[in-house]
Amino acid sequence: MKKIQDYRFLVQLLCLILTAVSFSISFKFTSLLILTLTFFTGVFYCGWVCPFGFIQDSFGYIGSAFGIKKRKIPKFLHRILKFSRYLILMLLLLNWSDFIFTALQFDPRVNFLSLVSGNTVIIISILVLVFFSLVSIFFQRPFCNYLCVQGAKYGLISLFRVFTIKRDADKCVNCKKCEQVCPMHIDITNTGNLRDPNCINCFQCINSCPVEKTLSFGRVKLSRPKKIHFSKVIVLLTLALSLFLYYSSSISHASGNNGQTITAEKVDGIADVDIAIGIKDGSYEGSSKGYKGTVKVEVTVKNEIIQNIDIISHEDDAVWFNRAKNTVLGEIIKSQNTDVDTVAGATYSSVGIINAVSNAVKTGTQ
Ligand code: SF4
Ligand code: SF4
Structure with missing residues (x-):
């Protein structure tokens, strides 16, 4: 497991290169593969594939190389802000706000993909891209944590994953080293099976844990939840509504022009x-x-x-x-x-x- 971060870096670099050379197998096949993987094993896409995730990580490494310590947003604020990307996704799917569509023109993930694929991008979008890259020197994955709708979509799809990060509570010494390195600020020590929709399967928590085999990646052990988490209920409702709306709009597309010619x-x-x-x-x-x-x-x-x-x-x-x-x-x-x-x-x-x-x-x- 020690070398996993090196492998992750290489996979991310490879994905960036493949995007730059416009390598493509089949869009439908790739999407289906990513969705299936996400559904069963979590959001590998964000931790291992997304080129803009890689850029944020890279700026983070550069900061660390210059001795800049990563800052953390206060917990109470993070607990509120972490819902923002799901809210943006919901507004988008409900098509309620023109502002959301206008703001998403500057989505640095989309614009970065466009840039590396050889397309031109307007200057404001480049400035937004540079802004989030520079902020990544001080805060881990700022865009992924609070604003990325793609990450939110995959997070929701991964909610019932079968394979995930697991914590052995009997071995855990509660040193919280895993939480200190987690780029998505997840409360890892509060749970046994970590099925948090924000987890990006980067495995940095496993690498940082000083007690061997306390954290691992494997099949979820099912047990009755002791209490119902309000945040999970909100996320679940968002999931149900978003999926319903997303698929109803997809079905209307799939069934032809549907009177919209x-x-x-x-x-x-x-x-x-x-x-x-x-x-x-x-x-x-x-x-x-x-x-x-x-x-x-x-x-x-x-x-x-x-x-x-x-x-x-x-x-x-x-x-x-x-x-x-x-x-x-x-x-x-x-x-x-x-x-x-x-x-x-x-x-x-x-x-x-x-x-x-x-x-x-x-x-x-x-
Ligand atoms: S959250 Fe968005 S930008 Fe971040 S890695 Fe995932 S898809 Fe990429
Ligand atoms: S919980 Fe672990 S695998 Fe998930 S994002 Fe945090 S450090 Fe990465």
């Missing part, structure tokens, strides 16, 4: 300027890169007017994609032009749709 009849005041001039009546397919994969559309032209745009398929998260789709398609038909604004918080999906429509129209001119 945008047609010229549904759009007021179509502009004179148009990109369909000279294009014969017919339906044309086009595709382009969205946030997580290819966006395919079908554009129907009649009397040199774009009448209808149909999303054939996409691989982005439904909550962001639908937000982009609901605005961008209407704007394209209204202006008869692909020179339309992207939707805040769904920029990559918007760009994917716009370019796919543009490519579809181009096939009509050939």
